[in-house]
Amino acid sequence: MIKRLDSRSPLSEADKLALLSVQHSVRKVPAGAHLVRDGEPPEQCALLLSGYAYRYKITGEGARQIVSLHMAGEFVDLQNSFLQVSDHSVQTLTEADVAFVPMQAIREITLSNPSIARALWVDTLVDSSIFREWVVNVGRRDSRTRVAHILCEFSLRLEAAGLAKDHRYELPMTQEQLADAVGLTSVHVNRVLRQLGEEGLISRDRRSITIEDWQRLREAGDFNERYLHHDFVAAARN
Amino acid sequence: MIKRLDSRSPLSEADKLALLSVQHSVRKVPAGAHLVRDGEPPEQCALLLSGYAYRYKITGEGARQIVSLHMAGEFVDLQNSFLQVSDHSVQTLTEADVAFVPMQAIREITLSNPSIARALWVDTLVDSSIFREWVVNVGRRDSRTRVAHILCEFSLRLEAAGLAKDHRYELPMTQEQLADAVGLTSVHVNRVLRQLGEEGLISRDRRSITIEDWQRLREAGDFNERYLHHDFVAAARN
């Protein structure tokens, strides 16, 4: 986690020590547990040490839209950190090890340590960039492109997190959850996945995805990784 | 602008003075001008003093998705402030007065002044919350609900900015732009607007919108203003 922050907004050794010594408690949380609930005040900030989680909102009609997916090393709750009431829920997708940090500790360290504040802020800005791309994905791409796009995104993010390689990864989501992330029905996602398989772009085995032809899937998904901001260190120059 | 920041994350008088004295240049910018271009490094941070602007991205197919709308008093470019390359473009919707602040100045003041950093950060977190809601809007709501929802959002945001009252406002967007914000075609947006009018929920005159029945439009749009975080001051308790 620290490595990730550092890569985008450099921290001194002292900063890293300060981060490591922030008060927190680690707990193992089962799959399907809520880390944050829509409408409740955020009191702890959860950092995923292992496992997966997703943010979602429910419409008045009862439909669910997943608005982001998070994996080991990511903060799941900085988004709510300085707001009074959570505007969405966060739920684990798998069993997960979670470090809970009291909001108060986050508030204190960010006031006393501007470099850390900066690094956390940058982290939330990257989240925002992904939200924007999801608006586009869901708003302006057809079903095949949408699904291909999200498969590309997951592949790169998991590789960056060291959870995948060679364009092969475990995706611990049901097709229904995938559907809720791309704004389609699970039935349709199923058909699209089959089609992508038939075209030789991907292959699947249970929950594992192998991208057989990265270049073509990238094109099919209208995917450009720039929005992930994986390689940049703007703040490096101060 | 300062008032807005202060309301969500309190600033001392000294902070306010510091903000006011940040180096900047004010320019009048014509409608349709780009403030940020996708793919270019952000060098200045634009603060809208008057007028409107929107962020957008273009898909490989050439379709446009507007990902947010900004009005007087809002920062248009904090989102890119610490990232190396912009992942989207920002264009003015109307003629606008814009204060340009060099990124360097933002970086310096946020390192030296944690309260200001906090306030700006909170501002970007609220932006994120709106992005999330847009993902839901575009991903899981039908056309009528989507349009009603965005009309509600604009009404509250404009009122909060002092640009509207009594649920009546000027919306300087064409129906095509509105369509690009809700992920529909302009033809369909036109039909939905007509329908909302026939149902007595809104009325229109040129670009001005009057919400004739707030309660019913709110229901029609599955609208809950919580995600706008207009009334909260979490950081107040530090």
Add this chain to the structure above:
DNA sequence: CGTAACTTTGATTAGTATCAAAAATGGTGG
């Protein structure tokens, strides 16, 4: 093993897009 959750397939429908064109509006120069 038995059962619930998930995936897959098929048939039909609904909602939006697309295409086309007419009407209205707004701005410009004469």
Add this chain to the structure above:
DNA sequence: CCACCATTTTTGATACTAATCAAAGTTACG
């Protein structure tokens, strides 16, 4: 102030994508 042109709004007809409904397979798990 008017005539003209470009842009925007409106309407209609048709096509297509993805939703819905239903049910059969398959997988995971206690």
